[in-house]
Amino acid sequence: MNELPRLSTGISGLDPILGGGLVEGASYIIQGHPGAGKTIFANQVAFGNLSRRGKVLYVTLLAETHDRLFQSLGTLEFFDKAHLGISITYVSVFQTLRDEGLSAVVSLIRQEITRQEATLLVFDGLLSARDRADTQLDVKTFVAEVQSQAAFVGCTVLFLTSTRIAEDSPEHTMVDGVIELHNELVGVRSVRRLQVRKSRGSAALGGYHQFEITSAGITAYPRMEAMLAPMVAADDHSAPPPLSSGTEGLDRLMGGGLPRSSVTLMFGPSGCGKTAMGLNFLSKANKEEPALHFGFYETPARLQAKARALGVDLEKPLGSGALEVIWNPMTENLLDKLGHRLLDAIRRRGVKRLVIDGLGGFERAAVHPPRLVEFFAALMNEIRRLGVTTIATWELRDLFGPTVAAPGSEISSLLDNLVMLRHVEINSQYKRTISVLKVRDSAYEPIIREVAFGPQGIAVSTPLEAVTGAATGVATPSRD
């Protein structure tokens, strides 16, 4: 089987979506409405190509002047005007098209590719070429001639157009790939997504992938469940000893500790001790077992203050680099951006102890909530595969109530261990309780215990007095 030679796009996250990058000497249509990001896309690929000693010919049919284009590109980090006119050349062929027609444009492009020894040709304004063409056949011939001339010398081509080219159109048929950029309103927010609609010779990741445009240009976030699908965690039968939770009494409750490379969901209402148990788990971090707090609610400073109040020492592991705190404010987030940020942080430091506080932060970032099950399945599998032991928290909406809703039955079943924390009212007193509902491949104590806050921090204490209904938070004394 032959591997096609590839041209990296230079756009973070895009190469895996394209199955390894653009195919050298192939031609692509980049389509999207005005403002979708086509120009930034093409220029980022162009400047990325320059850093690998490529040469770029950028041909426009646009009304906008190149000077205006450079002004707006000047706000982006990848743009370097020192290359202009030397390794990247912008030329307008509008007058040639107007005065002499498409065939003259083809001839001019052919001469320019050779003259510039271009490895990448960007043709911005296929729409104008279509307007000018007298028949569909003309455009087909135009696209075919430009791409065959470019392919002859191994030059990759990007045709940019602001119209959506139909799948049965000649242009769509001719080119090797079609990448569509969208900028859509979802509720009150806008979300940028891209889709590879055609990809000849490459197993591209289908469907939508979120991307954003910042001063660094475009960053694409491959859809987690699409990218990680083939990676299945190998079952570890060697059963290494479990990892200590760091909370007194909890290891015993869970049958010895947290099974390694497992995901534990700690769920309960606000104030019942989820974050505190997470902090205990992280305080055990050391060089061999680096830890990460990936949170949404507390700033790093608030988290440290909370730890101090609980008597948990985070200063030492933070100071030694054994612990990292990443705070993701609950503003407009992108689900896959969060997922990639988490995985990158795990891989970067070889994290072994992870606290996600909490899964609700991911849920809020989902613009298409039905995919959360697949998203979490992919994310959790990858986290396990990387040998990370995880505590994830989930906040129950009701402080008290007869219904105990874990995060969707499908999501709960993706998690290895379930630990429930509750406030229970007994005889006009509130008690914090903890109980284990599930531990992967291990026996555990099926007893509801009290949670105590003492000078040594949070700890699992004695079994709760005999009541019924503790799991709902409203208990009545058991009748003997």
Place this chain on the structure above:
Amino acid sequence: MPLIVIAEDEFLIADVLAIMLEDAGYEVAAASHGKAALALVREKRPSLVITDFMMPLMTGLELAQAMRRDGELTHIPIILVSGAQGSIGRAHPDVFDAVLDKPYNEKKLIAAVKALLTEPG
């Protein structure tokens, strides 16, 4: 009426530039790339050439160098107007009589044109 040849691939700029120069009392002929401009210069023998840098088939620098090599064209003053390659132009004082930066400044351009056209040849 002195004739000025404009070499500029971007039609919007070429059009505005032509109007600007015509309003100032010059005759204008425009070409959309360096090669066409060189042919136009050979044919029309203008009093002055205003050229862009990045153009298809022949850059403004190549156009100017070709004119300087041609005994019959070498005396024609050339102004380079460029967005980003002004420094390349300024590095070649032997081929350009003036280098102006884009965006166009009408007063500066007309002043440069007048100065070059009134200079004793």
